[in-house]
Structures are given as structure tokens and as C-alpha cells.
Amino acid sequence: MKCPAIVSLAAIAAIALSGCDPVPPERQFSVPSDETLVASPATANQIRWPVIEKKWQATKPTDSSFLRQIEPGAIGRIADQIIADGLKQIEASKSSQQPPPWSVESSGITGEASTAARLALEEIHGHPMLRETIAIPPEIADPTVWLDKTARHLVIGGDNGLWISRLPWRPWWALPGTPPTELDEPGDASKFQQVPLSGPGEDALQVGFFERQPDGSDSRMIVASGKQLHLVACNQAAVIGSLSFDENIAHLSVAAETGHAAVVDRSGNLYVTAPELSEATKIGEVNLQFPMPAISPEAARIAAWHDEQTGRVFKLDEGVLDDDFYVPLINPGEPMMVRCSRAYDLWIEKNARHKRPNYPNESGADRKSWRASIYWDIADVIELHNFPTQSSQLCIADRPLPGGGRERVMYHTALGDRRFDRPTPTEDFGDRTLVVAASGDVIAYHDGRTIDLYARIMDAPQGASRLGDLARSWAWQNHFDDLETLHSVIRALPERRFNRTKEQLYMVFVEAIAGQWINNEQALENDQTGEEDRALVKERLAGFSEWEKKQSPLALATKMQYCVRKAWLARGHGWANSVSEDGWRTFESENKRALEMWNKLRQTGDVPAFAYGIFIGLARDASLSYDATDDEAREFLERFPHDDMLHRQMMNRRLERWGGTRGSGAAYAAAVAQAIGPPMGDFIYSRCIEQIASVFPYAFFNYAHVDGNRVLAGIQYGLDTRYYQEQSTPQAIRLVAGSHSRAGAPAANSAYAKNARRLCEDLAEYYRSRYPMLTNEIADSTGYEGHIRMKSLLPE
Numbered sequence: 001m002k003c004p005a006i007v008s009l010a011a012i013a014a015i016a017l018s019g020c021d022p023v024p025p026e027r028q029f030s031v032p033s034d035e036t037l038v039a040s041p042a043t044a045n046q047i048r049w050p051v052i053e054k055k056w057q058a059t060k061p062t063d064s065s066f067l068r069q070i071e072p073g074a075i076g077r078i079a080d081q082i083i084a085d086g087l088k089q090i091e092a093s094k095s096s097q098q099p100p101p102w103s104v105e106s107s108g109i110t111g112e113a114s115t116a117a118r119l120a121l122e123e124i125h126g127h128p129m130l131r132e133t134i135a136i137p138p139e140i141a142d143p144t145v146w147l148d149k150t151a152r153h154l155v156i157g158g159d160n161g162l163w164i165s166r167l168p169w170r171p172w173w174a175l176p177g178t179p180p181t182e183l184d185e186p187g188d189a190s191k192f193q194q195v196p197l198s199g200p201g202e203d204a205l206q207v208g209f210f211e212r213q214p215d216g217s218d219s220r221m222i223v224a225s226g227k228q229l230h231l232v233a234c235n236q237a238a239v240i241g242s243l244s245f246d247e248n249i250a251h252l253s254v255a256a257e258t259g260h261a262a263v264v265d266r267s268g269n270l271y272v273t274a275p276e277l278s279e280a281t282k283i284g285e286v287n288l289q290f291p292m293p294a295i296s297p298e299a300a301r302i303a304a305w306h307d308e309q310t311g312r313v314f315k316l317d318e319g320v321l322d323d324d325f326y327v328p329l330i331n332p333g334e335p336m337m338v339r340c341s342r343a344y345d346l347w348i349e350k351n352a353r354h355k356r357p358n359y360p361n362e363s364g365a366d367r368k369s370w371r372a373s374i375y376w377d378i379a380d381v382i383e384l385h386n387f388p389t390q391s392s393q394l395c396i397a398d399r400p401l402p403g404g405g406r407e408r409v410m411y412h413t414a415l416g417d418r419r420f421d422r423p424t425p426t427e428d429f430g431d432r433t434l435v436v437a438a439s440g441d442v443i444a445y446h447d448g449r450t451i452d453l454y455a456r457i458m459d460a461p462q463g464a465s466r467l468g469d470l471a472r473s474w475a476w477q478n479h480f481d482d483l484e485t486l487h488s489v490i491r492a493l494p495e496r497r498f499n500r501t502k503e504q505l506y507m508v509f510v511e512a513i514a515g516q517w518i519n520n521e522q523a524l525e526n527d528q529t530g531e532e533d534r535a536l537v538k539e540r541l542a543g544f545s546e547w548e549k550k551q552s553p554l555a556l557a558t559k560m561q562y563c564v565r566k567a568w569l570a571r572g573h574g575w576a577n578s579v580s581e582d583g584w585r586t587f588e589s590e591n592k593r594a595l596e597m598w599n600k601l602r603q604t605g606d607v608p609a610f611a612y613g614i615f616i617g618l619a620r621d622a623s624l625s626y627d628a629t630d631d632e633a634r635e636f637l638e639r640f641p642h643d644d645m646l647h648r649q650m651m652n653r654r655l656e657r658w659g660g661t662r663g664s665g666a667a668y669a670a671a672v673a674q675a676i677g678p679p680m681g682d683f684i685y686s687r688c689i690e691q692i693a694s695v696f697p698y699a700f701f702n703y704a705h706v707d708g709n710r711v712l713a714g715i716q717y718g719l720d721t722r723y724y725q726e727q728s729t730p731q732a733i734r735l736v737a738g739s740h741s742r743a744g745a746p747a748a749n750s751a752y753a754k755n756a757r758r759l760c761e762d763l764a765e766y767y768r769s770r771y772p773m774l775t776n777e778i779a780d781s782t783g784y785e786g787h788i789r790m791k792s793l794l795p796e
């Protein structure tokens with residue numbers, strides 16, 4: 001495979017380093033392994049002498065010799081001082097009357113944007129916040145409490161009827177203490193209206209809520225009382241319809257968007273009712289010994305347990321039975337409940353869920369189930385509905401603690417998609433009964449005498465991804481003043497957030513803005529974009545152009561990232577001869593623009609860590625020598641000793657496939673680790689090695705001269721400091737597992753293999769205690785070998 005002839009010299013260098021046939025390795029010589037080799041003291045520590053086919057292999061000494069001139073551990077002392085200076089700043093801020101400059105409160109951002117930014121920067125943790133305490137009317141004996149779908153109404157049921165009060169309502173971002181907003185709605189939780197009901201039975205009342213308007217103006221509920229269903233208008237506190245059955249009602253499930261209801265009587269007959277309770281139609285029977293069925297929010301189907309091995313689905317068409325079929329469950333356990341969202345049906349057990357998507361991927365696929373393990377013990381799953389179409393779940397579970405024992409938590413999740421947010425410990429609420437509004441942002445606890453109402457933040461993040469989402473949203477809306485303000489807050493941070501440095505947060509922030517910029521341009525090139533949308537995109541792109549002209553540090557950093565992404569979109573990631581002549585021109589011109597941004601950014605005196613990494617990539621594409629980037633590498637080490645963004649690019653640049661030598665990448669990482677010193681140096685080393693591990697198809701620790709014990713030490717440090725998160729923990733598991741299980745790895749009974757297996761088990765235990773299940777993204781990206789190695793540690 002040859003490279004194209006019509007390109008400039010710079011492009012030829014980029015081809016050699018980036019994507020055509022690999023450059024021949026540097027000239028090597030070999031001698032029989034039984035001979036003695038001698039190296040001068042100046043070069044002895046730079047050369048690795050591997051034995052291949054009983055011969056010593058010698059290559060040119062690795063470069064970046066400046067690293068070996070740094071006193072071992074010197075960079076680590078700089079890192080310690082940076083941490084100490086940050087702690088001094090934090091302590092000093094505690095005695096100040098003003099909020100610290102690294103807080104959103106100090107930034108001047110207000111309203112919804114303020115709450116969103118505080119979430120994105122981990123200033124809010126998602127714990128429920130007390131709104132008010134309400135006394136239950138004394139005439140209500142053995143009360144049951146509900147909140148309607150949007151938490152605008154509080155409902156209490158007893159033997160002699162229902163009581164309804166209108167709650168004050170506020171938008172999700174109006175936290176306790178937030179000044180009044182124009183969106184607030186009045187209410188008085190202590191003023192109850194009674195709704196007498198006829199037909200009481202020996203069973204407790206059952207209630208289900210629905211509405212068709214997001215403002216709650218048509219909030220209604222269906223109440224099961226004895227043999228009767230009652231339709232109640234919450235705003236009027238009045239019964240507006242009723243329907244009788246031949247037997248007492250054992251179970252009620254209401255479609256949150258339409259008002260259809262699934263009803264099961266004492267004999268197990270399953271009915272579906274029309275909205276307004278005009279009629280009820282029997283559609284089948286269910287076994288009362290199993291968890292009761294659930295209806296989807298749009299009333300398209302009802303999901304049920306049939307037996308321990310099988311689920312059953314009743315498909316509906318405008319409330320009329322269209323089809324019903326059985327769903328064999330894969331490796332089922334003990335049934336707990338069934339939940340039915342818009343996108344999928346869930347049969348839930350204590351430690352697993354079975355999912356049947358509500359769409360056929362192939363013939364019969366809508367009648368199959370997919371099982372996923374849940375690492376925490378599920379106690380309850382509450383359906384949530386964000387008007388009008390989104391649905392997810394609130395899980396109550398007992399999760400294992402690293403030191404042993406269990407902790408009761410709640411967390412917002414989408415079980416079908418395996419998405420989940422920050423868990424909230426609930427042990428402080430004792431034995432009180434939990435009540436949740438279907439909107440999810442208001443919960444209540446009651447003890448039969450008083451009700452405590454709490455505001456709850458939905459989607460409280462566990463990692464920095466929320467920051468990227470916010471940056472994309474503000475960039476799309478051209479809220480560049482807010483982006484610049486948030487830039488200042490992040491750059492001032494003296495501490496970690498989500499156990500990530502401010503530089504790692506900043507990288508997420510800038511990459512998201514640059515990505516939105518490119519997405520806008522691609523939308524204009526998309527033939528499917530309508531004229532109205534096209535006009536809006538052009539307007540937003542004009543906003544980007546105006547912001548770019550200001551050449552602020554954030555604008556320059558974003559433009560640098562934007563140019564590099566544009567260059568590689570034109571270049572592609574295939575072989576060099578697949579790139580068009582225009583593609584090469586764009587690749588060169590965008591990289592040139594990125595270098596211009598780099599030079600301007602350096603003049604601002606506030607160069608973020610990730611920009612150094614981009615620069616090293618540009619140096620590779622411009623065919624600069626390794627030594628030509630020594631000053632930048634040293635500067636990066638001294639400014640950002642805790643980050644690895646430049647080192648990852650250095651490692652990539654030294655791979656054999658880009659013209660490097662076999663051990664030069666690992667030798668570079670080892671030199672960095674020595675300059676930093678353990679344990680942080682070992683951690684940086686393990687992070688660097690992880691970046692190149694996937695390049696080698698078999699155990700490469702000996703082949704590529706990697707220090708396996710140093711990798712284990714670095715990963716252990718990351719585990720001890722709780723660095724690893726949802727994505728990085730499985731990546732570390734795959735790295736360590738591959739190092740001892742692939743062909744050519746150390747023997748299974750070697751000390752290294754034993755230590756590696758133990759570390760894998762510790763990483764898996766850490767993951768299972770921190771996250772409730774393996775996300776789809778990880779499960780789908782492990783590959784065959786990765787899946788085999790991980791499934792016993794982190795079962796799907």
C-alpha cells in the first residue's frame with residue numbers, strides 16, 4: 001500500500017506517522033545471547049536489551065534524555081506543593097465572608113443556569129432537601145400517602161375517604177432558599193379537602209395518577225375502593241366518574257399519560273378500562289401468586305409475570321387487546337416486580353432484570369428477553385414519568401460497602417439502558433414510609449402523624465459527563481458569557497471534583513463546546529435539515545464566529561480543539577492512500593490553524609493541560625523531532641504533575657506503527673514516573689501504559705518492555721484513592737487481566753500472575769460496591785476476549 005504522490009513535504013511526514021504502511025523500524029543489530037554486551041554509563045540506562053530467538057536485540061537509545069536529568073522525585077515534590085497551596089486556599093476561604101472564586105455562587109450566574117452549573121461542578125450532590133413538614137389530619141386513621149404525578153397535590157387515604165391538598169409548586173432548579181421565581185405556583189399543603197368515596201372494602205385504597213398537560217391542569221387519579229373504581233379530579237377534589245366490578249379489586253396500574261387502567265380482581269381476572277372509566281374489558285388472567293402486572297404510560301401494552309420462567313405481554317391498540325404472547329426469561333431467579341416503560345418491559349428480580357425492548361430488531365426479537373445482573377439488592381423500583389414521553393425508574397437498594405455490610409440507597413436510573421446517577425444514602429430517614437412523585441423531583445416520608453416533603457435533584461451526576469452536557473447546551477444557545485464565567489470558575493478550582501483534577505474537568509468542558517461547533521456545521525451539510533432549522537443553525541454559527549474573534553483563553557482553546565477535529569475528519573483514520581487530495585489540504589490547513597491558536601494561547605499565560613497534549617499531536621503531524629518538544633514537556637510536567645494528557649500523546653507517538661522503537665514508549669513513561677516518584681509516578685505510568693495496551697494483540701509486557709509490577713502498583717494507588725470510575729474501572733480490569741491471561745504472559749503460578757488476579761478481583765469488588773450494574777457502553781465495547789475476562793468479575 002503506497003502513499004499518494006501529490007502532497008507536500010509536511011503531509012508526507014504526517015502520512016508516515018499517521019496512517020499509511022508503517023515506517024520500517026529503526027536499524028537494529030543482534031548478537032548471540034551467550035556473548036557479553038557492554039554499554040557506556042551514559043547510555044546504559046536508556047537501552048533495553050531484549051532477547052528474541054536467542055539473540056540480543058539492540059536499538060537506538062530512546063530520546064527525551066532531559067527526563068533523566070531531573071532528580072528522581074523532584075516533580076513529585078512540585079505536585080505535593082500544588083496540593084498544599086490548594087489546601088491553604090480552601091482553608092482561607094472558610095474565614096471569608098465572600099463565596100470562594102471557584103464557586104458558582106461567586107460567579108453571578110443565577111436561576112436555572114446556576115443550579116445546572118452547580119450540579120455539573122459537584123457543588124450539589126443530589127441529597128433530598130427538606131421543604132416543609134405537614135401534620136396529617138387527626139381524623140384519618142391508618143393513613144396512606146401519595147403525591148400526584150407532578151407533585152402539585154398531596155393525597156391522603158383512609159377508611160372514610162380521601163383528603164387532597166394543593167402543594168406549592170416550583171421548577172426543578174428552584175432549590176430551598178432560591179428566591180421566588182415567575183414560574184412558582186401557589187399552594188398550601190396544610191389545607192385539605194375531603195373526597196368521600198362509596199364502596200369501601202376490606203383492602204386499603206389503591207391510587208394511580210395520570211394527566212395530559214405538563215402544568216398539571218388536568219391532574220386526575222383513579223382510586224380502587226372495594227369493587228369500585230373512582231375517577232377523581234385533583235384540582236376540584238371531586239369524583240367525576242365511577243365503575244363497578246363483580247369482585248373486589250386486588251391490583252390497579254394506571255397509564256400515566258392516557259388514564260387507561262389495568263385492573264386485577266380477586267380471582268385473577270385482568271381487565272383494561274377506558275379513559276373516564278366508561279367501560280372495562282377482560283383481556284386475560286394472571287396468577288395472583290406472582291407480582292402484579294403494569295401498564296405502559298401510553299397504554300400500548302401490559303406486562304405481567306406468567307410464572308417463574310416466563311413473562312407475558314398484552315399488546316393494546318387504543319385500549320383494545322391486539323395480541324398477547326409469552327416471553328421466556330433468560331436464567332430467571334426470584335420474581336419481585338414488573339415495570340413497563342415506553343421503550344421496554346422489565347421483569348425485575350433482587351439481583352437482575354430481564355428486558356424486552358418495545359421494538360423488533362429482527363424476526364421475533366420483540367418476544368425475547370435480555371438479562372442483566374444488578375450488583376445491589378433491589379428492594380423497590382418506582383416508575384418515574386417526565387412529561388410527556390420520558391420514563392425511568394427510582395431504585396431503592398442495599399449496596400455492599402467496601403469494608404463489609406450494606407447501605408440502603410436510592411438512585412435515579414434507566415434500568416433498560418443501564419444508566420444510573422449518584423446514589424443517595426437513605427438510612428437517616430429511619431422506618432418512615434417513602435412516597436415519590438412520578439416526576440421524581442419531590443419525595444415525602446411519613447410516620448402516620450407527620451409528612452416531611454423534600455425537594456430532590458434528578459440526574460445528580462457521579463462523573464464529569466454532566467459538565468459536557470451543560471457546555472454543549474450553552475454553546476448551542478450561544479450563551480458564551482455563561483461559558484466564559486464557568487471557564488473562570490473551573491480554572492480557579494484548588495481541589496478535585498468527581499475525584500478529577502480541574503484540568504480533566506476543563507478538557508471535558510472544551511471538547512464539548514468544540515464538538516457542538518462541529519455538529520452545527522455538519523447540520524448545515526445534512527440534506528435532512530429543514531429550512532427553518534437551517535436558518536437557526538446559521539444564526540448559532542454566526543454566534544460562534546463572533547465569540548471566536550474575542551480570542552479569550554477559552555475561545556482559543558476551543559478553536560484549537562475544533563481545528564484538530566476538523567483536520568482528522570478530513571484525514572480519516574484509514575490508510576493514507578484512501579485520503580483525497582482535498583482531504584490532505586484540509587488536514588494541513590486545519591493543523592496549521594491549530595498551531596496558530598496554540599501560539600496565541602501560550603501568550604495568555606493560561607495554557608490548559610489538554611492543549612499541551614494537542615500540541616504533541618500536532619508536532620507529530622508536522623514531523624517535528626522529539627527533542628523539539630522537550631521544553632513543552634518539561635513545562636507540562638512542572639505545571640501539571642498530576643495529569644497525563646501530554647504523556648498519552650507522547651506514548652502514542654513512540655509506537656512502532658508510527659516509526660518509533662519497540663520499547664521507547666514504555667521507556668518514556670518510566671522516565672516520567674521516575675521524575676515524579678512513587679506512588680503518583682507509578683499511577684501516571686499505569687495510565688500511560690493503558691493508552692497503548694490495545695495496540696498489541698497479545699501479552700506485551702515483555703515484548704514492549706513494560707514494567708508489569710509498576711503497572712500493578714500504579715493501579716493499586718488509583719484504587720486506594722478511589723480514582724477509578726464507571727468507565728475507567730473496567731478499563732483497568734482489562735489491562736491487568738490481559739497482562740496475565742494472554743499468550744506469552746507470565747506463568748499462572750508466578751507471583752506476578754497471582755498479584756494481577758488479586759488486583760482484578762479488588763477492582764471488580766470496588767466497581768460492584770460503587771455502581772449498581774455494568775453499563776451498556778462497557779458491555780458492548782469489551783470485545784470477545786475482554787468479555788471472557790470480565791464476565792466472571794463483572795457479570796452482565
